Amino acid sequence: MAAVGLATAACGEPPGEGGGGGQANGESDFVPCMVTDEGGPDDKSFNQTSYKGLLDAAEEGITAKPRLAESNAASDYEPNVDQMVKADCGLIVTVGFLLADATKQAAEANPEEKFAIVDFLYTDKSGKPTPIDNVKPLVFNTHEAAFLAGYLAAAQSKTGKVATWGGAKIPTVTIFMDGFYDGVQHYNKEKNKNVQVLGWNKKTQDGQFVGDFSNANKAKQISENLLNDGADIIMPVAGPIGESAAVAAKEQGDALIIWVDTDGYESLPKYKDIILTSVVKGMDVAVKDAAAEAAEGNFSNEPFIGTLENEGVSIAPYHDFEDEISDETKQEIDQLREQIISGELKVESDAAF
Secondary structure (H helix, E strand, O other): OOHHHHHHHHHOOOOOOOOOOOOOOOOOOOEEEEEEEOOOOOOHHHHHHHHHHHHHHHHHOOOOOOEEEOOOOHHHHHHHHHHHHHHOOOOEEEHHHHHHHHHHHHHHHHOOOEEEOOOOOOOOOOOOOOOOEEEEEEEEHHHHHHHHHHHHHHHHHOOEEEEEEEEEOOOHHHHHHHHHHHHHHHHHHHHHOOEEEEEEEEOEEEOOOOOEEEEEEEHHHHHHHHOOOHHHHOEEEEEHHHHHHHHHHHHOOOEEEEEEOHHHHHHHHHHHHHHHEEEEEHHHHHHHHHEEEEEEOOOOOOOOEEEEOOOOEOOOHHHHHOOOOHHHHHHHHHHHHHHHHHOOOOOOOOOOO
């Protein structure tokens, strides 16, 4: 009962008031809804970026104002999704790998409802896609962009040690770490160097994880340990608690951060002077496009897979570090991007789509 009460409160206004039902002032009457993972719509990461997609759709008049249900714990997922099913939503967007079961259950029980899920593609045990008629997956091959970030980190490291760590050990986290690891190895091969990656070993799929996306104290301790072990550039893959790595790096005084999901220079301005670049997922554009298609009556369960080629993933501008990165390194990263897009360079991860 407590969980249901929380979900109801999170959903905001009831159907027909505020953001939904009818056409007021010429606005669309198509109401998109979102259920966040833990971290909420101001996590400076994947929840916030995904919600921005619905806000953009509303601002452009494509849809009405979105409804939002914020999950504060895993126990909120199912009641929040169920509450949105009852809230007269034109499209229900669920955010995150961890909402896969609740989304599938609700979609199969309510075949007339339309869903989109960020960061999950339904497959069988062999990896073969098992599409659900009324669920559109929005997924991202972030290992492609993380490869470029890993190469950059190796090129910029002064200690010869870089690091990455994750929140929960799930595929949408480890795919970043795989790409980062391989980017460093590619730099070592091309430059005959031996830059080490702390916090993750792609070959053994073993590394440093908090275990969730909420324990900021543990996240900071992991970051401090990696810095103490010599890493001078860290890429946390952990939603809001990734900020703990920025705190630790600031305190260290001579370390840098690579942010993920959003351009951290913009979403985490307090730490922009130590953000080398970011591995960006275009979740806002993917969510907005899915909402637009549904609003126009063109809903499809065909997955969207973000890549370097379709700009669904990318690395952010270098911002304050533009002059500190050599022209040679910049050119090499541009060439690597083109090689990945053309297929000349194969970048792989078991978590890829």
